[in-house]
Amino acid sequence: MTSSRTDVDVLIVGGGPAGSSVAWGLRGQGLRVAVLDKAAFPRNKVCAGWITPAVARALELDLSEYARGRILQPINGFLVGMMGARANEIRYDQGPVSYGIRRCEFDEYLLRRCGAELWLGQSLARMERQGDRWLVNDVIGTRLIVGAGGHFCPVARVLGARLGQAELVVAAQEIEFEMTAAQRSACAVRADTPELYFCPDLKGYGWIFRKGDWLNVGLGREDNHRLGDHVAQFCEEMRMHGRVGFHLPRRFHGHAYLLSHHAQRPLAADGALLVGDATGLAYPQSGEGIRPAVESGLLAARTILSSAGEFSERRLNRYADVIARRFGPRTADAPVSAPPVVSGWRQALARYALSTRWFNRHVVIDRWFLHRHQPALS
Ligand SMILES: Cc1cc2nc3c(=O)[nH]c(=O)nc-3n(C[C@H](O)[C@H](O)[C@H](O)COP(=O)(O)OP(=O)(O)OC[C@H]3O[C@@H](n4cnc5c(N)ncnc54)[C@H](O)[C@@H]3O)c2cc1C
Incomplete structure (x- = not known):
């Protein structure tokens, strides 16, 4: 651009999944569309890199073509439980x-394939707004701007989002x-079976996910108090239980983002989405955000x-x-509060549920993580 x-x-x-999906949905319609991104691509993004088939279907991805020269790790199962339990x-x-993909x-x-400049x-x-x-x-100059800049999107800020303030985030x-080669042979995690371990207070979970020769380890919580300690404890536990027979590197990267039920940011304004x-x-x-990013991008393009x-x-x-129809109503008027503490008998019940195969399969994985009840966007 000059x-x-x-x-x-x-x-x-x-130009993340949300922005490129808007452009993909607008391609071939005779509109001049441009994507502006502060990063030069390829760029990294802090993420476990797990996508559901609904993402591939909505974006009409040719997976065999995608897999040529890129990581595409098929997932056929999960290990799920509470930290410290079987x-x-x-x-x-x-x-x-x-x-599993690499972001x-x-x-x-x-x-690169979305069709925009x-x-x-x-x-x-x-x-700044100048007339319409x-x-x-x-x-x-543009009559329509789409804010797809992630959690700290500058367009969201201009539209009134109070980034980093009064927002309850996942950290x-x-x-x-x-x-x-030595780490690969000391890693008990199977490539087609990511492992998920819920925190004892149920405020988040840790994961360990192998994609070919790459290992992705992380932990997210709806409470960033002493997050580093939770991460260090989780890594140590994975080592003690033999999931990884070596010390994990300490260069963890942090990021925060909003879950839909707590988000109070606008969706539309004059000349903006x-x-x-x-x-x-x-x-x-x-905490899966790629599918909602892609689907909201495609729905924005339709609008x-x-x-x-x-x-x-x-x-x-x-x-x-x-x-709202796709993701459920947002609590726009609700005051932001701390996440509800799951305590007493509810916590005991949740712990019991998370120890059963039935609950882990039908509720945790099928419903919460795979969203099998919600068909891909057609
Ligand atoms: C640790 C972690 C693990 C996660 N794991 C998963 C997972 O396994 N599966 C999943 O579905 N979701 C996961 N998520 C959530 C997922 O990463 C996000 O929901 C998703 O990336 C959102 O996509 P997006 O396009 O909205 O934003 P982003 O992917 O963040 O893209 C935003 C883009 O905007 C650009 N930008 C920002 N500011 C500006 C500016 N001022 N000017 C120009 N460009 C700008 C950025 O460079 C970036 O390229 C995870 C999140 C975290 C933090």
Whole structure:
């Protein structure tokens, strides 16, 4: 992009799964669409990198083509339990129920094929309303801006989101590294069977997930108090129980994001929409955010196409209705409070449930993590 003024029909800020899905949904419609991202791709993203088949279907991904030269780890089962207790093994026989990907590969693949102009390595620094248009960084004009900049999206901030304040977030730390030959032979985690371990206070869970020769280990909680200690304890436990027979590297990366039931950010405004983590759509029980990012991106594209060039808040609010139908109502008016403490008999009951194979299979994995009851977006 040059420093002279450029006008586009739709400017998407952020080239993660949410932003590239908006562009993918708008391709071939005669609109000039551009994606602006502060990062040069491929870029990394703190994430376990687990996607459900619904993501591949909604994006019409050709998985055999994707797998050429990239990690695509089929998942056929899970080990699930409470930390410090025996885990249940859940297996599926009818083909993969999920896949492991590396975000540096996955996000770049989606972005390069999305059909939009890519303005990478450029941050959104300023945006101002001028009549019915936005002027971005003094040189880009657009009637519609889509905020897809993740949890700290600058468009969300301009639309009134109070980033980092009065928001109850999931705080997570994760590491992904390529194992050496010695580490591979000392790793008991099977590549097609990610392992999930819930924290004793039920405020989060840790995972250990092998994708080919790569190992991804992390822990997320709806409470960032002493997160590093929880992570260190989890890693030590994995070593003590023989899941990894070596000390894990200490270079964990942290990130925060919103779960949909706590998010109070707007979805639409005059000339603007928010998608993915920018508005806070991750599933509450699993923290899975790629599918909601992709689906909200595709639904935003549908709203844009059906708006026939009228981008008033009233018109764009149809997107908010569609999102509520897909992901459930948001607690926009509810005060932000600490997560409910699961205590006493409820905690005992939850612990018992999490020790049973039936609950782990039908509720934890099928419903909370795989969302098998919710078909892919057609
Ligand atoms: C530790 C951890 C593990 C997770 N594991 C999983 C998992 O296994 N499966 C799953 O489904 N979800 C997982 N999630 C959630 C998932 O990573 C997010 O929900 C998902 O990345 C949201 O996608 P997005 O496109 O909305 O945002 P992002 O992927 O964050 O993309 C936002 C983009 O905006 C760009 N950007 C930001 N600011 C600006 C700016 N000022 N100007 C221009 N560009 C900007 C960024 O560079 C980035 O490329 C995990 C999250 C964490 C923290």
